[in-house]
Amino acid sequence: MNAREIALNILKDINIKGAYSNYSINKHLTNEISIKDENLIREIVYGVVENRLYIDYIISKASKIKLKKIHPTILEILRIGVYQMIFMDKIPDSAAVNEAVNLSKKHGHKGVSGFINGVLRNIARNKERFKQIDEKDNLNYLSIKYSYPKWMLKRWIDDYGYDFVEELCNVNNSKPLLNIRVNTLKINRNELLNRLKNYGYIVYETKYAKDGIVIENPTRITETEEFKQGFFIIQDESSMLVAQIANPKKQSNVLDLCSAPGGKATHMAQIMENQGYIKCWDIYEHKLNLINKNSYRLGINIIDTEIHDATKLDNRLIGQMDYCIADVPCSGLGIIRRRPEIKWNRKEEDINKLKEIQFKILDNAKQYVKPGGIIIYSTCTISKDENEKVIGRFLNENDDFKLLSFENLICDKRHMEESKNGYIQLFPHIHGTDGFFIAKIIKDL
Ligand SMILES: C[S@@+](CC[C@H](N)C(=O)[O-])C[C@H]1O[C@@H](n2cnc3c(N)ncnc32)[C@H](O)[C@@H]1O
Secondary structure (H helix, E strand, O other): OOOOHHHHHEEEHHHOOOOOHHHHHHHHHHOOOHHHHHHHHHHHHHHHOOOOOHHHHHHHHOOOOOOHOOHHHHHHHHHHHHHHHHOOOOOOOHHHHHHHHHHHHOOOOOOHHHHHHHHHHHHHHHHHHOOOOOOOOOOHHHHHHHHOOOHHHHHHHHHHOOOHHHHHHHHHHHOOOOOEOOOOOOHHHHHHHHHHHHHOEEEEEOOOOOOEEOOOOOHHHOHHHHHOOOOOOEEEHHHHHHHHHHOOOOOOEEOOOOOOOOOHHHHHHHHHHHHEEEEEEEEHHHHHEEEHHHHHHHHHOEEEEEOOOOOOOHHHHHOOOEEEEOOOOOOOOOOOOOOOOOOHHHHHHHHHHHHHHHHHHHHHHHHHHEEEEEEEEEEEEOOOOOOHHHHHHHHHHHHOOOEEOHHHHHHOOOHHHHHHHHEEEEHHHHHHOOEEEEEEEEEOO
């Protein structure tokens, strides 16, 4: 199977069956595939999903058949062809067309390769004209140019304004760099940086997170001895800030209410020097197994996993905890750079349901902390309804809880002004991290 055929199978999983991009890519990529092909597959898959609406806009200009009437597999073949023609300068149009025609002969019905050939050649001939977006309306223009559903953009524009959202969309369509968190229980950051440099990885320190490393060329990083020996875990810098901001003391009692796959819980354990107790809840057993696997690899033995729905109060734990981490389920609109399919799978109604679940989980967390105890509320989204508004409602209803400044706990103060008020909203185009929200709340003594 060649690279484009593998990309087609992955795209069918994502766009037709609604699969997550990272799971689907991992499922289809085997060790027999060369690094060059792997990179091509990733570029095509992410490129098509990220730019789907714009690509479809171009196809609809070039095709006599309406988009809705095109067979889903044929549409994916066309999208792969158009992506290469519009976004990949190194691939000649003729190669993109021929590869698409070959794919259609293998996967399509009789006669379909003529249709694909015709549409793609039409685009090759009229590329500059078809690339133009003939839209006067600002929202429609932005939606086509950056490939976003209009409801999503409208909410963001209401929250942050048009220019801000345009910059965000632009950066969201670029490739994010991989971040890893050093497991300081086993190695320090400098030593790991040196070891990775020796393999030829281009690495440097993260800006805000103490334990983070950025890797520019991370291919096969999880096959290194350093990964196998638990010297690091893959985690975005924004997510590393949760435990850094919690800053737990050794011997603390911690409850992570929504914990899988354990990125933040294992980081809490690391800061606690593997001393104390961390209870980790999640509603899925297979996800809790990931925490146990990660803890074992990282050499952590103070984590205890348990299936529990965090919206339900657990009377056994009332008033027991020094720290509660409420890293609640959310719309994920801050991680679109890594999972562009969120643009197409997420629905506006989800946000109303999620904000009630988020509030319920936070409202339960308040019961578990001791006087003077800390709750960290976090999400990987940029929607105010799920962030500032949930916190605002909680603080209004609970005057024995206050936001706590954490300005002193962030390595670099740039764009971190809100941290002195006890919360921070991170954005890809401002902070270079995922879109992420963190609030630090303390219960009165
Ligand atoms: C944002 S993720 C947590 C990521 C995790 N804290 C980490 O750092 O690796 C949210 C998690 O909440 C879990 N979840 C969803 N609803 C839940 C509920 N009602 N109670 C507990 N966990 C829940 C999901 O299965 C998911 O693993």
